[in-house]
Each structure stands twice: as structure tokens, then as C-alpha cells.
Amino acid sequence: MSKPIVATTSLAGCFGCHMSILDIDERILDLFDLVEFNKSPIDDIKTFTKQCDIGIIEGGCCNSENVHVLKEFRKNCKILISLGECAIMGGLPALRNGIPVEECIREAYLEGPTVTLNKEGILPNDDELPMILDKVYPCHEIVKIDYFLPGCPPRADLIWNALVALLTGNEMDLPYEVVKFD
Amino acid sequence: MNSQLEKIIKKYDSDKFRLMDILIDIQAEFGFISKEATHDVAKELNMAVVDVEQTLTFYHFFTQKSTGKNTVYLNDSAVACMMGREEIKKAFEEAAGCKFGENSADGLIGLYNTACIGMNDQEPAAIINGKVFTKLTPAVAQQIVSGLKAGKNVQDLYHQELGDGKNAAAEVKSMVRNNIRRRGQVILNDFTPGVALKTKLSSMQPKDVIDEVKKSNIRGRGGAGFPTGLKWDFCSRSTGEKRYVLCNADEGEPGTFKDRVLLTERPEMLFEGMAIGGYAVGADQGILYLRYEYKYLETYLEKVLEDARKDNRLGKNIGGVNGFDFDIRIQFGAGAYVCGEETALIESGEGKRGEPRDKPPFPVEKGYLNMPTVINNVETFCAVVKIIENGGNWYKQMGTEESSGTKLLSISGDCAQPGVYEIEWGMTISQMLEMVGASNVQAVQVSGPSGQIIGPKDFDRKICYGDLATGGSMIVVDKTRDMLKDIVLNFMEFFIEESCGSCTTCRIVPKLMKDRLVKILNGKGVMKDIADLEDWAKILPVSRCGLGQTAANPIATSIKNFRELYEAKVQKDVDYDCGFDMNKAVQASCAFVDRVPNAH
Structure with missing residues (x-):
């Protein structure tokens, strides 16, 4: 049987969840024995080259590009996992959800205390740039998500256990300490 | 400091436990509570x-900016x-030249929404400059x-005769109708x-008083049904330097208005009951916590209180019983459903946010000002x-085995005779519907x-504690209504608005459930949405008070009993x-940065 294929991406996240994936330490060698990576920052493959089995999503959607990538993942992966707080609930980026997006842009590009160089008051509006969404959406409000792994970031053990469970078809081992955060 | 403000604060002895009264008076005097006033009060x-x-x-x-020289609070329950609020809303907006939630440009009229004002049997209704207008x-x-706009006194604008009974009394002069449709053997x-x-x-x-109350088996009429004697x-x-008797007249549950009728027609009885409570538990002070909507x-x-004092039904040595002293003051709320929860009511009575307390201790141990307190419904x-x-024993003969006595029902909605009915516990819903002409x-x-x-x-089920327990609100919905939109969505919006925000749940x-309901109503729903709603409803009972615990009920019970409407x-x-x-x-973002959206 060929190895299952895994893809990962970070949308409106901080890459912390990916760092946590790397935090499985030397087990990453076992992981490479078990799976093949396709589109992912881990191997720097930029576009899907084949259908994948598992897609791991870090971060929610704050702009049109995030939505586009997430939909590509849904098209190309049999199983999608929301990894971490931002993918599941929007996380820190979603703090802006209570503030009108116009105000956020004004603060970021025109009136914020750190805005010093933008003398002409230029706002980013090039067609090449992603469009900003009215709020930050968790992934499951854009596409169907099959599994959710909580945490900020989810612990390496949680990620490892989840992947092993998925790959072996066994029940997932989720001891209390792994999912309790406070 | 403004001299009026100073006078108000002095009137309440600069007592922080009377903050509600102070703010109510400031709001009434100035039309809003300014930053300066807030600082001065602090x-x-x-x-x-x-x-x-x-x-x-x-x-x-309470508002931090003016709500207009004249303020219309239109009920949105x-x-x-169901009774045509939308048309009334449009008429107000057209006439005033502003939308609800705003003041007119000249500041003369402010239009605002408000939750159920206890007039469900005579809707659409509004509170305008403190006076109730019904059947608009x-x-x-x-x-x-x-x-x-022409500067007329609000009372000169009444479009109906004064109401029946005490509604027409000189001190009330209100167009509100009692609509008492059935008098039982006890209260009416x-x-x-x-x-x-x-x-x-x-x-x-x-x-002996407590024993007699226990013998009657009466249970609290607010809805929770705790045995009163107990x-x-x-x-x-309980031990405490002082005890208090509080009456919960917050009556915020949409669809209930029987306490309003009692406060109009039976206030002497209510105050007498509170005095009896005071005698039984050894309290010399009573507080009637009255919802702001009933300020008229x-x-x-x-x-009525003054007359009772003159007649020795309140005051010192009441009824000639030596040492039986009891008096009552009225404490107004200021528009918060959650204050109907007894511990939130106490917090509010102490001048604080109406957030329910953790229980235990229960109010009977630590209630108002942390003293042993009895709180009962009107x-x-x-x-x-x-x-x-x-x-x-006389009382116990009425009703059923576990639900003794009579119950006042506030019946409204699609029926020929909405109003207040005093029934014996045990009536079936079918009988009730026949009684009200539905x-x-x-x-x-x-x-x-x-x-x-x-x-x-379920119409054969009985109105009683063992079966359909109720605080008395009954809303009849006929087959012409779009139940999910007209009833369920409205109720969810109500709970979202009224949550005190203390419990995350x-x-x-x-809010999440309402959004999902709206998605279903917009034709975007899938079967999984119904299952999600059912699952999420199960989370709410961990909330601290009854509001949170029941906030999913409109959706949960309508899925249970009317799943086909969702499907x-x-x-x-x-x-x-x-x-x-x-x-x-x-x-929004594209418009702001001047860009043409190119989504595909």
C-alpha cells in the first residue's frame, strides 16, 4: 500500500501550530516513514501535485486568499483537520471581529501610532493583493472540516496521537492533560 | 455640582446601595446620565x-445620551x-423622520425598542414619556x-378611554385594560x-403563620415553584441582625402581565401579604422591586402604601399586635429581564448590575445586604x-394533589379573549384554549x-407542577404564523439582548444558535444544522441562572415538538x-480602500 499523503498550510495563523508539529522532535523521522508530504511549508511544495489523504489547516480566514487556499485544500484532501485555536475559532486574529473592518484598515495604514512612512495615506488596493474579509472566519464556516484539534498551539503529543490514530485507524488517545489548558 | 443633582444624591443620603434610585432620578431629571453626572455621583x-x-x-x-425630548419605547416582543408592530414602527419612523434607535434631527422625538412591557393582551403597545399606550x-x-411635536402633554394624546378599574383612578389615569376574564376563589x-x-x-x-402556609402547600408563583412555607x-x-421581605414584581417574562393586574387591582392584598411574611420571618422592612415599565x-x-399606614396595616404595632412593625418601600428596576432572577434582583436592589449570584448561599441565608431575605412573587x-x-386546608382543597390552589394565567396571542384568568391547577391546555376562544x-x-x-x-396535558409547570405566561399561536420566524427567532433575540454576560455559555x-437558525430560515441550512442546534442546547444548563439555563429553550423545544418545520x-x-x-x-473593505471586488 502506498503511503498516505499529508498536506499542511497556515492561513491567518502565526505558524505556531506548525512549530508544534515540528515539536514532535525525533518522531518526525517516524512520521516521514509513515506518510508522504505534499503541499506544505515543511517541504516547501507550493501547489498540490496530487490528491492527498489528510489536510492540516492552521489559522482561520481573514482574507480572500485564505479562503481560496482553504477551498483548494478541501478539493484536494479526503480529510481536513482544523489545527489549533485560530483554525477552530478564529483565535487572536478574530479579536478584530468586534471592530468594523474600515476602522481596522484606518488604524493599520493611516492613524496607528506606528504609521510614519505613509505620508500620502495610501491604502493597499492593488488587484494582486488579497481582499480583506469583513471578519475573521473559523475554517468550518468556509468549508466542511472533519476533525478539530484544540490548543494554542495544540501540543505535539496531541498532534502525534491524532495522526497516528488516523493512520492506524485506532481510537485516538487523548489524555486529559493533553486537552486541558488552564 | 449641578444643584438638582446634588439634591437627588442627598435625597438618598449618598447611599451607594440606593444607586439605582439615584440614577433613575437623574435619568428622569436630565433625560440622560452624562459623564459629569457619573463622576459626581461616584x-x-x-x-x-x-x-x-x-x-x-x-x-x-439608563442612557448616556439624550433619548429625545419625547421618548417612544415601542415593545418588540x-x-x-404578531399584532402588527411592524406597521406601527413604520408609522412612527415616517412621522418622526428618524429610525428606531435614533432621535429626530430636531431632538424632539426619540424612537427606541424595548422588551415586553407586560401588555401582551393589548398590543401593539408602547411607553411614551412614561405613559403606556396600548392597541396602537x-x-x-x-x-x-x-x-x-406640537408640544402637547402626552396624556392629552390618549387615543382611548381610560382603562377599567383602578386604571382610571386619579393617581393612575392610564388607558391600560385589566382584561380580567375569570375570577377564581382566591386572588381575584x-x-x-x-x-x-x-x-x-x-x-x-x-x-403558626409558617405552619399554615406550609399546610396550604402553596408553591412560589413566579415559576420556579419552591414551597413558600419552607x-x-x-x-x-437563619441568623442575621435584620431580615427583609422582598417582592419580585419584575415580571419580565414575555407574555406575562398578571402581576401588573394585581398591582393595579390588589395592591392592598400584596402589601398585606408582604406584612404577613414580615411577621412570619421576623422582618420589619419590605421592598417591592417593581419593573420600570410599571412606573406609571x-x-x-x-x-396605597400611605393609606395602609394610616389604617395600621403598615407601620408600628400592626393590627394591634405588639411589636409587629413593618413597612414597605418601592424599589424600581430600570429594564433588565435577568433581574427577575431573585439574586440578580437583590444585586440590582443594592444598586449594582443585575448579575445573578452564585448559590448557595441562598437569599434565605444571605440575601438583601447579606441578611436573611424572603423573596416571593406578587x-x-x-x-x-x-x-x-x-x-x-381551605386552600389545599383547590387544584391538584401536588399543585394546590389557583393560578393566574396571562393569556395572549391568537385568541378571542386575551387577558388574566384565575384557574385551579389541573386544567388541560385544550380546556384553556376553549376558555379563551382560540x-x-x-x-x-x-x-x-x-x-x-x-x-x-400535548394539548391534553395539565397545567400543574407535575406536568406543565408555569409562571403563568401562555401565548397562543395559530396556524397562520410562521412559528420559527415569528416566535422562535424573536425569543432568541430576546435572550441574546437580556443575557447579563456573566457566563460564557x-x-x-x-448567539451562535440564532445565527444558525437564521441560516436555516434563509434556506441555507442542512440537516446537520438541526443536529448541531440540538447538541448546543445541551450546553446551556451549566449556566449560573435560569436565564442562561433556559436560553436555548425556544429552539430546543420547537425542534422537539415541531421538527418538521425545521426539516x-x-x-x-x-x-x-x-x-x-x-x-x-x-x-466593506474593498469599498473603503477604493477597489473593485474580484471574487470568484
């Missing part, structure tokens, strides 16, 4: 400014909408606005003030008077939004639809 009461702001911003009827029509709304039967106090209590020890017993045994009764109730106190007059009935909302919505298969889950609206051939619309989502 300083004089020796409080932090944020603490004053906490209270100030919690209540619907489900029954108001678009033409009347326009007349009222032009009258107010003939009543002579003072009989229980003056002829019975002299031969009874406080313990509550009084607990309170009398204030002058009248103060007069109807409970009224019933106790008759229990003392006629004995617990036909073509789709559903009955039992106990308001926090209760349950039931369909014809209550603050967030109802008819969801897409059958799709198993996932997020309802996300990229074009809509990028619209």
Missing part, C-alpha cells in the same frame, strides 16, 4: 467611576409583532408624534383589606393573605420564552453548506 457616593458605570450601562432605561394603530402613531375573589392582619395574626405566633421557615431560622403605577402605589404574597384568612391553534408557548412551545399532541451559545426548510441533497458569501464578506 465622588459623592465614594465609589469608583467604573462601578457607577457598571450599573449605569447595564440597564436598558413576539406578540407585539399606524394612524394613532402618527397623531401621537405630531401631537408631541372579593377582598377586604386588613382582615387577615387584624383578626387572624393576633392569635397566631410567627411559627422558604419562610428557612429564613426565620408609582403614585398610585405610594398612595401572586404568592396575595395568595398567602387568603390562606391566613381561610386556612391552609381556534386553528398551531402551538402554545407555555411559560414564555424560558418555557416550552407545545403542539396539539449564555453570552455566546444563544421543511433545510436542503436535503446537500450535507454541508456554510452559507459563506465571499462577495458580501469583502464588500
